[in-house]
Amino acid sequence: MFEFQFPWAFLFLVLPFIARYLLPARVQEDAALKVPDLNDWNSTSGSTQDNTASGIGWVVPALAWLALVFALARPVWLGEPIRxxxxxxxxxxxxxxxxxxxxxxxxxxxxxxxxxxxxxxxxxxxxxxxxxxxxxxxxxxxxxxxxxxxxxxxxxxxxxxxxxxxxxxxxxxxxxxxxxxxxxxxxxxxxxxxxxxxxxxxxxxxxxxxxxxxxxxxxxxxxxxxxxxxxxxxxxxxxxxxxxxxxxxxxxxxxxxxxxxxxxxxxxxxxxxxxxxxxxxxxxxxxEPTERENKTYRPESGLFQWPLLAALLLGWVQLVLVRRGLS
The missing domain is CATH 3.40.50.410 (von Willebrand factor, type A domain)
Structure with missing residues (x-):
């Protein structure tokens, strides 16, 4: 049986959206690193390669964040009850x-x-x-x-x-x-x-x-x-x-x-x-009665390391994309 020990951690999924709308975007001209603007996403101009690169630039960080939240929620696999x-x-x-x-x-x-x-x-x-x-x-x-x-x-x-x-x-x-x-x-x-x-x-x-x-x-x-x-x-x-x-x-x-x-x-x-x-x-x-209450426990196998590993790999992919100018 699969379950999350801290399901409330999924509330953190909305943090990027809150930060996107509450924090002003900082745009600095002639900066060495250009921060993508929302207009860039809506623009129909540019090559197909630019559109694809922009899409990848958003998807990879989103997946990395999702993986981190999954790890924080601590997924576990519960074995059969043992008396x-x-x-x-x-x-x-x-x-x-x-x-x-x-x-x-x-x-x-x-x-x-x-x-x-x-x-x-x-x-x-x-x-x-x-x-x-x-x-x-x-x-x-x-x-x-x-x-x-x-x-x-x-x-x-x-x-x-x-x-x-x-x-x-x-x-x-x-x-x-x-x-x-x-x-x-x-x-x-x-x-x-x-x-x-x-x-x-x-x-x-x-x-x-x-x-x-x-x-x-x-x-x-x-x-x-x-x-x-x-x-x-x-x-x-x-x-x-x-x-x-x-x-x-x-x-x-x-x-x-x-x-x-x-x-x-x-x-x-x-x-x-x-x-x-x-x-x-x-x-x-x-x-002198014996204790008749039946007590059981279910062995747990932690799975949080897998989404955490996925988040690290996605972070590495995003870093490569940034260095190649694809994000």
């Missing part, structure tokens, strides 16, 4: 993969599965919805490891999450270290909105940093931490006398997770089954 990625939040997912995440107290498609399988299933949908966000992934057990730094590549984050293996980071739970690692990576990449979504099924049993202290440090950096406590409250297990009911989430420290969320002006959620976990991530998606 820019929407600006969203920095969102770090911190997921517990300690030994207790192997507890099969959840159901998926009417079959019992362990907690980590449910987390993978629900996070796939959550990651899909975060278009425009930079996502990162931290997996933690006895130690915390950065699996994916903050990136717009959601497919990579999803792949690393689906490949997570139980016990890969150890059997214990280092919640404080996971928060500290997430906050450190976010501090290295500051943005206007930074969120950590931490999921665990236990309490802090390893690591060097107290979870509450880590949350205080994150709060000072302006980072929100949404905490999710995962695990059913009752589960049937076989016993010598048939089966008995136990609480598989007795090690979950809800008070600590609540404190972490409160310190960072966020919220604590309790997920007892697959449906609740899915609803929690949907709610977080509503509480």
């Amino acid at each position: 820019l990625p929407a600006e969203g939040r920095d969102l770090m997912l911190a997921v517990d993969i300690s030994g207790s995440m192997d507890t099969a107290d959840m159901e998926l498609n009417n079959r019992p599965v362990n907690r980590l399988e449910i987390v993978k299933h629900v996070l796939n949908d959550f990651i899909n919805q975060r278009e425009g966000d930079r996502l990162g992934l931290i997996l933690f057990g006895s130690n915390a490891y950065l699996q994916a730094p903050l990136t717009f590549d959601r497919e990579t984050v999803r792949t690393f999450m689906n490949e997570a293996a139980l016990g890969l980071a150890g059997k214990q739970t280092a919640i404080g270290d996971a928060i500290t690692l997430a906050a450190k990576r976010m501090r290295e990449n500051p943005s206007d909105s930074q969120v950590i979504v931490l999921l665990t099924d236990g309490e802090n049993t390893a690591g060097k940093v107290d979870p509450v202290r880590a949350a205080e440090l994150a709060s000072e950096l302006g980072i929100k931490i949404y905490t999710i406590g995962l695990g059913a409250e009752s589960m049937q297990v076989p016993s010598f006398f048939g089966s008995r009911t136990i609480n598989p989430s007795r090690e979950l420290n809800e008070g600590e997770l609540q404190s972490i969320a409160d310190l960072t002006s966020a919220r604590f959620f309790r997920a007892r089954n697959t449906e609740e976990l899915s609803q929690i991530y949907d709610l977080i998606d509503e509480l």
Whole structure:
């Protein structure tokens, strides 16, 4: 698409006519250079060569002026619109993969599965919805490891999450270290909105940093931490006398997770089954919405140099004509 960035520049086209009628013509007898008079144009006397020369003398400067005005109007060629990625939040997912995440107290498609399988299933949908966000992934057990730094590549984050293996980071739970690692990576990449979504099924049993202290440090950096406590409250297990009911989430420290969320002006959620976990991530998606405005830009190619070059060439032609007495 072709357009002019400064179309008002075409108003300058009338300047020669204004100057012609407002400024008196200066005629000096015996001058070395004769200025053409309007009468010369209207005169029917003279040779055909003189008439042709006079015509060229007016046309070339007029074309040069027109080319200059075109260059001043700055013609550009606009390419096809290109969609820019929407600006969203920095969102770090911190997921517990300690030994207790192997507890099969959840159901998926009417079959019992362990907690980590449910987390993978629900996070796939959550990651899909975060278009425009930079996502990162931290997996933690006895130690915390950065699996994916903050990136717009959601497919990579999803792949690393689906490949997570139980016990890969150890059997214990280092919640404080996971928060500290997430906050450190976010501090290295500051943005206007930074969120950590931490999921665990236990309490802090390893690591060097107290979870509450880590949350205080994150709060000072302006980072929100949404905490999710995962695990059913009752589960049937076989016993010598048939089966008995136990609480598989007795090690979950809800008070600590609540404190972490409160310190960072966020919220604590309790997920007892697959449906609740899915609803929690949907709610977080509503509480921390992505920027949905579609922004585009059109690449521009400047063309002003071509009419400018034409004006210079016409000026050179006019100079040659003047020196040869043809203008």
